[in-house]
Amino acid sequence: xxxxLADTKPTAAAGNSTPEAVVVRFAGDSGDGMxxxxxxxxxxxxxxxxxxxxxxxxxxxxxxxxxxxFGVSAFQINFGSTAIETAGDAPDVLVAMNPxxxxxxxxxxxxxxxxxxxxxxxxxxxxxxxxxxxNPLEDGSLAKWDLLAFDxxxxxxxxxxxFGLGNKxxxxxxxxxxxxxxxxxxxxxxxxxxxxxxDKFRKNPVLADANIAALNAGHAYGETAELAGPLKKLQxxxxxxxxGLYRTVTGAEAVxxxxxxxxxxxxxxxxxxxxxxxxxxxxxxxLVKLKEFGVTTFQAEDEIAAxxxxxxxxxxxxxxxxxxxxxxIALKGEAMGLAIMTELPLVIVNSQRGGPSTGLPTKTEQSDxxxxxxxxxxxxxxxxxxxxxxxxxxxCAIEAxxxxxxxxxxxxxxxxxxxxxxxxxxxxxxxxxxxPFPIEFLAENNNPAGGKVLPYKRDxxxxxxxxxxxxxxxxxxxxxxxxxxxxxxxxxxxxxxxLQTDARKAKIDGVASAxxxxxxxxxxxxxxxxxxxxxxxxxxxxxxxxxxxxxxxxVSHIHVRHIWPLPExxxxxxxxxxxxxxxxxxxxxxKTVLRDQYLIDARPLNKTSGQPYTIAEIEAAIxxxxx
Amino acid sequence: xxxxxxxxxxxxxxxxxxxxxxRWCPGCGDYAILKAVQRILPEIGxxxxxxxxxxxxxxxxxxxxxxxxxxxxxxxGRAPAFATGVKLANPELDIWLVTGDxxxxxxxxxxxMHLLRRNLNCQxxxxxxxxxxxxxxxYSPTSREGTSSPSTPLGSVDHxxxxxxxxxxxxxxxxxxxFDVSKELGGVLKAAHAHKGAAFVEIFQNCIVYNKDRFDxxxxxxxxxxxxLWLKDGEPMLFxxxxxxxxKGIALDLATLSLKVVDVVDGDWQAAGVIVxxxxxxxxxxxxxxxxxxxxxxxxxVIFDDPRPTYEDAVLGQDVKAREGKVADLGKLLAKGQTWxxxxxxxDPV
Numbered sequence: 001x002x003x004x005l006a007d008t009k010p011t012a013a014a015g016n017s018t019p020e021a022v023v024v025r026f027a028g029d030s031g032d033g034m035x036x037x038x039x040x041x042x043x044x045x046x047x048x049x050x051x052x053x054x055x056x057x058x059x060x061x062x063x064x065x066x067x068x069x070f071g072v073s074a075f076q077i078n079f080g081s082t083a084i085e086t087a088g089d090a091p092d093v094l095v096a097m098n099p100x101x102x103x104x105x106x107x108x109x110x111x112x113x114x115x116x117x118x119x120x121x122x123x124x125x126x127x128x129x130x131x132x133x134x135n136p137l138e139d140g141s142l143a144k145w146d147l148l149a150f151d152x153x154x155x156x157x158x159x160x161x162x163f164g165l166g167n168k169x170x171x172x173x174x175x176x177x178x179x180x181x182x183x184x185x186x187x188x189x190x191x192x193x194x195x196x197x198x199d200k201f202r203k204n205p206v207l208a209d210a211n212i213a214a215l216n217a218g219h220a221y222g223e224t225a226e227l228a229g230p231l232k233k234l235q236x237x238x239x240x241x242x243x244g245l246y247r248t249v250t251g252a253e254a255v256x257x258x259x260x261x262x263x264x265x266x267x268x269x270x271x272x273x274x275x276x277x278x279x280x281x282x283x284x285x286x287l288v289k290l291k292e293f294g295v296t297t298f299q300a301e302d303e304i305a306a307x308x309x310x311x312x313x314x315x316x317x318x319x320x321x322x323x324x325x326x327x328x329i330a331l332k333g334e335a336m337g338l339a340i341m342t343e344l345p346l347v348i349v350n351s352q353r354g355g356p357s358t359g360l361p362t363k364t365e366q367s368d369x370x371x372x373x374x375x376x377x378x379x380x381x382x383x384x385x386x387x388x389x390x391x392x393x394x395x396c397a398i399e400a401x402x403x404x405x406x407x408x409x410x411x412x413x414x415x416x417x418x419x420x421x422x423x424x425x426x427x428x429x430x431x432x433x434x435x436p437f438p439i440e441f442l443a444e445n446n447n448p449a450g451g452k453v454l455p456y457k458r459d460x461x462x463x464x465x466x467x468x469x470x471x472x473x474x475x476x477x478x479x480x481x482x483x484x485x486x487x488x489x490x491x492x493x494x495x496x497x498x499l500q501t502d503a504r505k506a507k508i509d510g511v512a513s514a515x516x517x518x519x520x521x522x523x524x525x526x527x528x529x530x531x532x533x534x535x536x537x538x539x540x541x542x543x544x545x546x547x548x549x550x551x552x553x554x555v556s557h558i559h560v561r562h563i564w565p566l567p568e569x570x571x572x573x574x575x576x577x578x579x580x581x582x583x584x585x586x587x588x589x590x591k592t593v594l595r596d597q598y599l600i601d602a603r604p605l606n607k608t609s610g611q612p613y614t615i616a617e618i619e620a621a622i623x624x625x626x627x
Numbered sequence: 628x629x630x631x632x633x634x635x636x637x638x639x640x641x642x643x644x645x646x647x648x649x650r651w652c653p654g655c656g657d658y659a660i661l662k663a664v665q666r667i668l669p670e671i672g673x674x675x676x677x678x679x680x681x682x683x684x685x686x687x688x689x690x691x692x693x694x695x696x697x698x699x700x701x702x703x704g705r706a707p708a709f710a711t712g713v714k715l716a717n718p719e720l721d722i723w724l725v726t727g728d729x730x731x732x733x734x735x736x737x738x739x740m741h742l743l744r745r746n747l748n749c750q751x752x753x754x755x756x757x758x759x760x761x762x763x764x765x766y767s768p769t770s771r772e773g774t775s776s777p778s779t780p781l782g783s784v785d786h787x788x789x790x791x792x793x794x795x796x797x798x799x800x801x802x803x804x805x806f807d808v809s810k811e812l813g814g815v816l817k818a819a820h821a822h823k824g825a826a827f828v829e830i831f832q833n834c835i836v837y838n839k840d841r842f843d844x845x846x847x848x849x850x851x852x853x854x855x856l857w858l859k860d861g862e863p864m865l866f867x868x869x870x871x872x873x874x875k876g877i878a879l880d881l882a883t884l885s886l887k888v889v890d891v892v893d894g895d896w897q898a899a900g901v902i903v904x905x906x907x908x909x910x911x912x913x914x915x916x917x918x919x920x921x922x923x924x925x926x927x928x929v930i931f932d933d934p935r936p937t938y939e940d941a942v943l944g945q946d947v948k949a950r951e952g953k954v955a956d957l958g959k960l961l962a963k964g965q966t967w968x969x970x971x972x973x974x975d976p977v
Binding site: 144242243257260290291292298301306308312314316318334337338428452469471473475480489490 | 697698707961
């Protein structure tokens with residue numbers, strides 16, 4: 001484990017003066033046509049408008065030896081949704097066309113930034129030229145950043161094959177291929193570039209077509225591989241303020257680590273049943289590498305089997321976990337009902353994406369809140385927790401595990417595409433700071449009368465015992481049919497269903513007394529306006545509220561982790577404000593919950609473009625509410 | 628089942644009965660299957676504490692409530708997925724999966740396939756009554772063409788699925804057939820239990836209400852000899868008797884590479900070319916499960932039995948290997964990768 005002592009780095013990295021912009025640096029060999037492309041970019045007024053700025057970085061040598069460190073040429077583009085003041089900030093994304101380009105540019109990249117590397121160029125010879133002893137793509141030395149490595153050269157050659165270019169000419173289209181990929185990742189329009197290429201190569205339409213084909217192929221690659229852009233980083237990049245050890249962590253990593261920590265705190269092995277889906281698959285990929293923590297992973301045949309296997313494992317005494325995104329969560333609904341009915345612990349992670357149906361697989365949205373809170377047949381309450389950021393996802397995952405095992409209930413943990421893929425600096429937590437919540441399985445007959453075991457005998461919190469099959473003398477049967485109190489025998493008489501429905505509800509309501517009271521992130525606990533957020537809108541809300549407060553406005557930020565049940569003091573807290581604004585990346589789902597629970601006039605601020613909120617949008621809404 | 632130390636727990640049939648009122652229709656074939664299972668469990672030395680019955684939804688899936696062991700009545704079609712989680716979480720548990728033709732072949736067909744292909748060590752009992760009973764008589768995926776039912780008043784038009792052919796096609800390493808009231812059923816179930824890996828048993832079951840006596844062609848005592856081919860490993864495929872119209876056998880027609888029925892004269896089955904059953908011969912197993920009833924008898928007993936490593940052994944073996952020499956140090960895990968230290972106070976706090 002390498003520890004870099006660089007106390008100024010995080011501060012510098014977060015010092016981007018236009019936090020809603022993304023800086024991408026393309027670096028390659030000067031012979032790759034990098035300069036040409038970069039130069040054309042700066043000269044092209046069509047592209048250098050107010051939402052794009054470029055910054056060419058030429059090597060001193062015009063024809064430096066190929067593949068060498070001093071032969072690296074780079075240009076930088078600042079994509080931004082507001083006016084760009086400079087293109088010179090530390091890049092968020094580095095496109096490295098060869099090892100030398102990586103070596104000379106990677107240190108400028110923000111921690112948690114994204115590296116896109118052309119693995120086809122990381123040959124033994126090129127590595128030597130760049131003075132790398134081992135391939136940096138493979139030795140973990142880039143762990144501080146996100147890494148995407150694939151053979152861009154080969155992919156480019158394939159894409160321009162129909163045009164019959166020479167190998168060298170064909171490879172020059174690599175820039176356009178990577179640019180196409182970047183355009184996909186940052187949701188930028190290809191049309192101006194296509195026009196620019198047509199114009200630039202008007203005397204050689206084949207070359208124009210080849211470049212356009214490469215551009216389109218790179219774009220299509222991003223789409224097909226469902227690569228999500230790291231656009232969100234900038235919105236949630238907190239400046240690490242407290243001294244200590246830091247690392248970068250993505251939401252998917254933090255969820256995985258939190259689940260492992262949760263299982264450890266419960267003293268249980270973990271069983272993870274998953275089925276591949278964007279953007280949730282990364283959790284499966286992470287957990288499969290953590291077997292020494294008692295983790296067993298199972299890639300099931302479908303979403304339903306994934307959750308059912310996890311419930312089976314919980315039934316058998318492990319901590320069952322499953323994970324998916326909206327469409328998969330929909331498929332899991334019936335099984336969640338069974339876990340509610342059989343009162344077995346289970347953690348369900350939903351990395352939300354735009355919907356309905358397939359929707360926007362790579363884009364973010366918070367539109368599964370209704371699904372999480374209400375989306376099952378019957379009266380089927382379960383606790384719902386929402387993470388606000390990649391780092392927060394760690395604590396939330398632990399919290400989900402704790403509630404699941406302490407209350408014998410499935411728990412939904414909501415993250416989203418934004419949190420799952422984003423990396424942010426994270427103060428490495430000390431595991432001993434977390435209170436363990438060890439589990440006790442029923443070992444002896446709990447029937448005071450000495451008859452058969454009572455699997456549905458509830459304790460003071462309304463929680464039934466966890467009984468592992470294999471335990472002598474405690475044989476019993478459970479299932480999805482309504483059951484008599486205590487014995488769990490089939491019974492769907494009217495009085496029993498009323499009683500058990502009430503008991504299940506009361507148990508989940510009772511979770512509210514086992515969670516911390518709601519605090520205020522910024523501002524006073526009473527006042528004119530409370531901006532109430534949940535999930536990944538944390539970054540833009542906190543910054544917008546800070547700016548508004550700096551202007552003297554009476555506004556507070558409240559960010560809710562426990563979506564269901566809500567913290568016991570939340571109603572009173574909200575009633576201390578004249579107005580309540582709820583910004584969400586949906587059509588107003590949490591707003592509805594708040595109105596329903598507290599009969600307050602919570603006002604919605606909604607966005608469903610698949611794009612995160614900008615600070616300015618929330619600032620404007622605050623202005624309007626206080627006007 | 629397990630190849631661990633013999634459990635050898637002493638129980639009686641009574642020990643496997645629960646205090647629950649059995650709620651199947653009077654005369655339902657499920658009663659006979661329940662009794663057969665309760666009869667063999669003491670014979671195989673099963674331990675009630677380590678036995679788990681997992682079922683889906685349907686008449687047959689009520690089964691766990693009536694067996695005094697651990698039991699999990701799950702959701703429609705998904706029992707194989709639950710069983711997979713249970714077994715991976717605790718491989719010492721002996722799992723009996725109870726499903727039906729609707730549960731296991733229709734809504735849960737996908738899970739059945741994957742459980743068999745993975746070869747999870749458990750017994751799969753698929754009660755095939757060729758009808759949806761619990762939902763009041765609609766045709767099922769195994770119903771014969773032309774089945775008139777509330778949902779197909781003009782007769783069903785789809786071709787029925789053959790559960791055993793499906794199982795073989797899915798990669799099952801043990802495929803057997805029996806029927807509810809057969810005296811041989813217990814033996815078939817014991818063979819399934821003795822097989823380490825997924826053991827698939829199709830049990831024809833009489834739905835007294837919605838599909839009465841559907842299997843009488845071969846299951847009725849009368850004419851049984853001539854219509855039932857009970858397969859025994861290492862023995863010739865003979866059926867019928869002098870009384871039933873002659874001893875017959877199954878032979879291979881070399882010209883068409885298909886099975887045929889041949890007459891056996893004076894007991895000389897070799898001369899008639901009758902095949903000796905080899906339970907490891909998958910090609911013949913395929914032909915046996917596809918034999919059309921009528922021209923051929925119904926193939927019953929252990930049709931295919933050729934074990935290979937189980938899923939849970941592979942998964943958990945890999946887990947053990949991956950854990951070798953590694954210490955589960957959470958603190959180290961959290962601080963993995965490139966880290967940096969912030970000293971002193973930084974700029975504006977967020």
